[in-house]
Amino acid sequence: MEVSALKIIAYGIRDDERPYVEEWSKDQNIEVKIVKDLLTDDTVDQAKGFDGAVVYQQKPYTASVLDRLAELGVKNLSLRNVGVDNVDADAVKRNDIKVTNVPAYSPAAIAEFTVTELMRLLRHTTQYEHRQAKGDLKWTPDIATELNSLTVGVIATGRIGRAAIQIYRGFGAKIVAYDVFHNPELEKEGIYVDSLDELYKQADVISLHAPATKENMHMLNADAFNKMKDGVYILNPARGDLVDTDDLIKALDSGKVAGAALDVYENEVGIFNTDFGSFDAIPDDRLKNLMKRENVLVSPHIAFYTTTAVRNMVQFALNNNKQLIETGKADNVVAFN
C-alpha cells in the first residue's frame, strides 16, 4: 500500500504513548514523526515540511512558538488533552492556526480517581498507612464517615462531572450540582442549585470539575470556604488555579476543611512529574505543607493516567489532525474568544 502524502509531527511523545502512535500510523498508512521533546522555541523548526503537529504539554504554547509554526506553514495543531489554558489565544487567532483538543478521552478515568481519593479521605487510609509502617496496628482515633450519608456538591457538570455523579450515586450519596450550563437530563432530576453559595451551604464534599478560566481563578478562596459547612472535604482533579492555596491551608488549619484531595496544584508546572530525590528537595513550601498532612492527598496530576485515556488522547488527536489537514475542519476544533 502506498504511504499517504500527508505528514504529521507528534511532539512530547512519552514511551507509554509511542505504541499508540505507531499503531495509528500503521492503520492509517500515514507518516508520523515522533519527537520526545516538547514544542518549544528550540524544537519548533523540526515541524518544517509537516502538514500538522500533535502536541501535549503543560508548559505554555507561547506566542513565539505559535508565530514560528505559522511561519513554517504548520497551521493545524492538535492537542492530546482537553485543557487549552496554556495556549496563547491571541497568537492562535492572529496566525489563523486551527487548534483541536480531545474533550473526552476518558471522563471515567478522572471520575474514578476522584472518588477513590474521597474514599481514602473518608476512611483515613493515610493515618493507617503511616501508623502501620511504624508497627502500630491500632485503630486510629478518627472514626470514618460513610459516603452514603453525605451530600456531594458537584461544580460543573460536563462529561467528567457527570461521570463522577454516576459513581457518587452508586455509593448512595445525595448530589447537588452547579453549572452555568444545565445538562437536560440532570435538570429533569432536579439536582441543580441556583448558586454556588447554595451548593456550599448544602455540600459535605465539594467535587470540582470546572475548567480554568479568568473568571474561575481562585473560585475556592477564603470567602467560599467561609460559606461551606464545617468539616467539608475538597476534591480538585481539575485545575490548580481554581483553588487559592493559601486560603485552603488556612481552612485546613482551622478545621473548616476536614480534608482535601488535590490532583492539581497552582504551581504544578515544572514540579509535578519530576523526581527531586528527596522530600526536602521539593522546591515549593506550600506544596510540602499540604503533602505533610494526613488529611490531604496530593497526587501529581495522574487522575487521567490510564491505558484507555492515553490511547484515546493519542489516537483522537491524530484523527483530529488528519481531519484538519484533509478538510480544514475537525470534530473538536477549539473556539478561542
Ligand code: COI
Ligand atoms: C487535560 O486533559 O487537560 C488534563 O488535565 C490531563 C493532562 C494531565 C493530560
